Amino acid sequence: MTIQIGDRIPEVNIKRINDGIDTIDTVRLFEGKKMVLFSVPGAFTPTCSEKHLPGYVEHFEAFSAKGIDVACMSVNDPFVMKAWAASQNAPAGMIILADGNGDFAKALGLEMDATAYGMGIRSKRFALYAENGEVKKLEVEAPGEFRVSSAEHMLSLL
Structure with missing residues (x-):
């Protein structure tokens, strides 16, 4: 079942870079x-590298000014996530998470099957806002879209 507003973040071990x-x-x-x-x-995929992460890098200080931490997650190994964050100039305070086996995506109910593209099981494109582990906002993109999980959209909700 997909996580909902009001739910607690499920407990899963994840790699932090x-x-x-x-x-x-x-x-x-x-x-x-x-x-x-x-x-x-x-x-390192097109929309993720050209729009999604760069938007959060650009607006990182705006989130920080509101007292909000920013975390980026992908179903990739930690070495890939470390290299990607460096290549994208992710700010030192941004939390980079590697969900290598997709355990967190599955626990959230936000995994997707990308085997048709040779990518295996991945995470859907989404953004959520949580306070003390309770989900307050949740924005999940429709397949192939990039709109509601953007940094700009999330800032407009907070």
Whole structure:
């Protein structure tokens, strides 16, 4: 079942990229924070690299000014996510998450089957806003679209 507004973030271990790579459980990640989590189908893919992540990089300070952390997730391995974040000049404070096996996407009910494109099971393109682990806003894109999960749209909701 897909996560809904008012639900708690499910507990899953995920890889967080910072100076190195560590494992953090999602409950601890969201605990005591206001956070926008956006997810892309794949690092280094066209829309993700040309629009989605760049929008959050551009507006990172606007989220920070509101006291909101920003996390980017994809079903990619942590080494790919680290390289992608570096290539996109992701700000040091942006949380980069590698959901290598898609466990978090599945727990959220937001996985998608991209095997027809040779990509396996991935995450749908979405953005959510949570306070202390409770989902307050949830925007899931229709297949092939990029609109409601953009940084600009999420800022307009907060």
